[in-house]
Amino acid sequence: MQSTSWQTLVLTAIVVGAVSYAGLTVLESRSGALLPVPGLMWAGLAVIAVVLLQLGRSVRRLTEGEPTRMDLLRAARVAMFAKACSLCGAAFIGYFAAQVLIAWTNISAPALQGHALSSVAAGVASLVLVAVALLVEHWCSLPPDDDGEPA
Numbered sequence: 001m002q003s004t005s006w007q008t009l010v011l012t013a014i015v016v017g018a019v020s021y022a023g024l025t026v027l028e029s030r031s032g033a034l035l036p037v038p039g040l041m042w043a044g045l046a047v048i049a050v051v052l053l054q055l056g057r058s059v060r061r062l063t064e065g066e067p068t069r070m071d072l073l074r075a076a077r078v079a080m081f082a083k084a085c086s087l088c089g090a091a092f093i094g095y096f097a098a099q100v101l102i103a104w105t106n107i108s109a110p111a112l113q114g115h116a117l118s119s120v121a122a123g124v125a126s127l128v129l130v131a132v133a134l135l136v137e138h139w140c141s142l143p144p145d146d147d148g149e150p151a
Contacts, residue, residue, distance in 0.1 A: 016098075
């Protein structure tokens, strides 16, 4: 498995942000309301980041040869979880950026101020999730073989 490239993450955030912005603009023009962003969305994303970080630390201990309860199959699952979190986190960044842009058009309204604040907090938590996921992906990579003989 290859590490997720930053280009892929940026492209994912831009595409999801553009599609979300277009969809939210249409929704707002027809109904006059935005899709709500739960106030504790950032907390859910932060919990996922902490769980991923703990799992990644176990994989790091395994790759360094230290004692751990992690086995190779679980380490592969953690690597896949990290990759999924990086891609989903990038998509969330795009979505919450679109939410902030829509709310910014009429930021003087008190309801939209809270909406924008919730969206910014969730976007920052998504950015933290992406950073943790990339770190765990790095920890899950195996060192290159040094035998010197071609396979």
